[in-house]
Amino acid sequence: xxxxxxxxxxxxxxxxxxxxxxxxxxxxxxxxxxxxxxxxxxxxxxxxxxxxxxxxxxxxxxxxxxxxxxxxxxxxxxxxxxxxxxxxxxxxxxxxxxxxxxxxxxxxxxxxxxxxxxxxxxxxxxxxxxxxxxxxxxxxxxxxxxxxxxxxxxxxxxxxxxxxxxxxxxxxxxxxxxxxxxxxxxxxxxxxxxxxxxxxxxxxxxxxxxxxxxxxxxxxxxxxxxxxxxxxxxxxxxxxxxxxxxxxxxxxxxxxxxxxxxxxxxxxxxxxxxxxxxxxxxxxxxxxxxxxxxxxxxxxxxxxxxxxxxxxxxxxxxxxxxxxxxxxxxxxxxxxxxxxxxxxxxxxxxxxx
Numbered sequence: 001x002x003x004x005x006x007x008x009x010x011x012x013x014x015x016x017x018x019x020x021x022x023x024x025x026x027x028x029x030x031x032x033x034x035x036x037x038x039x040x041x042x043x044x045x046x047x048x049x050x051x052x053x054x055x056x057x058x059x060x061x062x063x064x065x066x067x068x069x070x071x072x073x074x075x076x077x078x079x080x081x082x083x084x085x086x087x088x089x090x091x092x093x094x095x096x097x098x099x100x101x102x103x104x105x106x107x108x109x110x111x112x113x114x115x116x117x118x119x120x121x122x123x124x125x126x127x128x129x130x131x132x133x134x135x136x137x138x139x140x141x142x143x144x145x146x147x148x149x150x151x152x153x154x155x156x157x158x159x160x161x162x163x164x165x166x167x168x169x170x171x172x173x174x175x176x177x178x179x180x181x182x183x184x185x186x187x188x189x190x191x192x193x194x195x196x197x198x199x200x201x202x203x204x205x206x207x208x209x210x211x212x213x214x215x216x217x218x219x220x221x222x223x224x225x226x227x228x229x230x231x232x233x234x235x236x237x238x239x240x241x242x243x244x245x246x247x248x249x250x251x252x253x254x255x256x257x258x259x260x261x262x263x264x265x266x267x268x269x270x271x272x273x274x275x276x277x278x279x280x281x282x283x284x285x286x287x288x289x290x291x292x293x294x295x296x297x298x299x300x301x302x303x304x305x306x307x308x309x310x311x312x313x314x315x316x317x318x319x320x321x322x323x324x325x326x327x328x329x330x331x332x333x334x335x336x337x338x339x340x341x342x343x344x345x346x347x348x349x350x351x352x353x
Contacts, residue, residue, distance in 0.1 A: 057115050057144055062293050064117045067185065071213050072272030075342040076125060079209060082344050083180070105129035105160075109176070111168035111184040112136055116145030118185040118213070119161075127155040133179075134161060135168040169195045173205035181209050188215040188341070189240065189254035192247045196254070197261045200343070204265035207345040214274055216240065217337040218252030220301070224331070228319045235305035235312060242308065255339040262343035274340045279333030294327050294334060 083106070106128060110118050113134040123130055130153055136142050142163045149161040168184075169191060176182065182203060188196070203210050218237070222229055240251030250257050259269045278294040302320045306313050326332040 057141065059296065060115045060117065060141075062296060064115075064120075066276045066278070066290075066293055067117055067214055068121050070274040070276050070338060071121060071185075072274045072340040073125070074272055075211060075270060075340055076122075078270060078344065079181070079211060079342060080126070082209060105131045105158075106180040107131050107133065107178055108181045108183060109133045109135060109171070109179050110145075111171070111182065112187040112190075113145045114141050114185075116148050118183055119145065119149055122183065122211075123150045123159050124152075124154055127153055127157065129153065129157045130159045132159065132161045134163045135166070135171075136163075137165065137167060139165055169199070171199065171202060173202045176202050176206045176208050179206065179208050181211060183211040184213070186214040188212045188258055189251050190249055191254065193250060193257055193261075195247075196250065196258050197264075200258070200261040200265045200267070203262070203343065204267055204345060209345060210262065210267075210343040211340070212258065212343075213340040214338045215254045215258075215341065216252050217255065217273070217275075217339045219337040221333075221335040221337075223333045224326075226319065226322065228315060231312065232302060232305045232316065232319065235309040236301055239304040239308035255341055258341055258343075262341075267343040267345050270342045270344075272340045274338045276334070276336035276338070278336065280330045291327065291330075294332065295324055297334070297336065298323050298327065 106126065108119075108122075108130060110116070110132060113119065113136045116134060119132050119134065123132065132149060134142055134145050134149075136145070142165055146161050146163050149159065151159050153159055168187075171182075182199070191199075199210070202208075220233065237252065241249060241253070243249070255271060259271065262269050276297075278290060278297065298320060302316050302323075306316050323332060
């Protein structure tokens with residue numbers, strides 16, 4: 001966090017980036033060269049053949065360390081206790097949602113998986129056999145995610161993986177039958193109110209928990225402050241809530257909307273803060289990518305603001321150059337706020353959600 005003696009701007013904004021998994025906390029594939037102030041390529045990024053935005057593996061790798069450090073492990077305790085309440089008394093294996101007698105490994109669906117950072121974070125933290133089903137519209141990212149999937153759980157149990165290409169927002173209760181957990185990272189804020197409600201209804205129908213992490217929370221703290229921070233933040237907020245092909249994105253409202261939707265469908269909701277902390281002394285991963293990540297996040301944040309309000313292009317160009325110089329000098333700190341959400345169905349008799 002910034003020192004109390006330093007000027008701080010708290011911006012009511014999301015973390016940055018366009019509408020696809022892996023994007024809301026920063027910049028996608030198309031970025032300007034590191035260290036420059038150019039806004040060229042700092043916006044939404046490239047599109048796949050079906051028109052869906054595509055994020056480069058390099059960007060997803062750059063942010064993986066910050067994502068891992070930000071996710072809230074405190075939500076795993078209630079999730080594991082929920083599964084423990086539903087274990088078969090004889091085998092100790094979790095009873096999968098659905099008809100009795102369907103014991104077996106945990107079946108976990110990762111929506112908008114990208115290169116699989118969520119599975120790499122979560123699978124080694126869970127005990128017992130697991131089968132992951134990775135969902136993404138991008139076949140290249142699916143292939144990378146499957147290749148990089150951990151093969152053992154926390155206790156050495158086997159972890160297997162399958163992939164399903166397509167629109168992860170179309171999962172029905174029939175598809176989710178037998179699923180132990182639905183999870184997603186940096187995806188929830190890119191959905192619409194209707195899509196979130198449909199996901200909540202499907203999870204409720206089959207008694208499936210949901211762990212949805214790294215959703216933008218609507219605030220960014222920057223230190224030292226800059227006079228243009230507020231205007232950039234306001235434009236960026238509007239960009240996060242924009243309509244895309246007739247879909248109105250939830251952006252920073254996603255966690256509130258999702259909590260209401262899951263609660264309305266009978267699930268118990270818990271949330272935890274999961275902020276990125278970027279700045280001096282924050283390596284953001286074993287490769288020490290913190291400064292590079294902060295610079296790319298800045299480009300995405302400012303680029304999205306300009307995409308929403310083109311009249312900001314000229315002052316934003318100068319603003320970005322100033323901010324990148326400050327970042328390179330080790331003077332800029334940013335706290336990019338996110339929230340993690342866990343939704344648990346009603347516990348078995350005698351258990352607690």
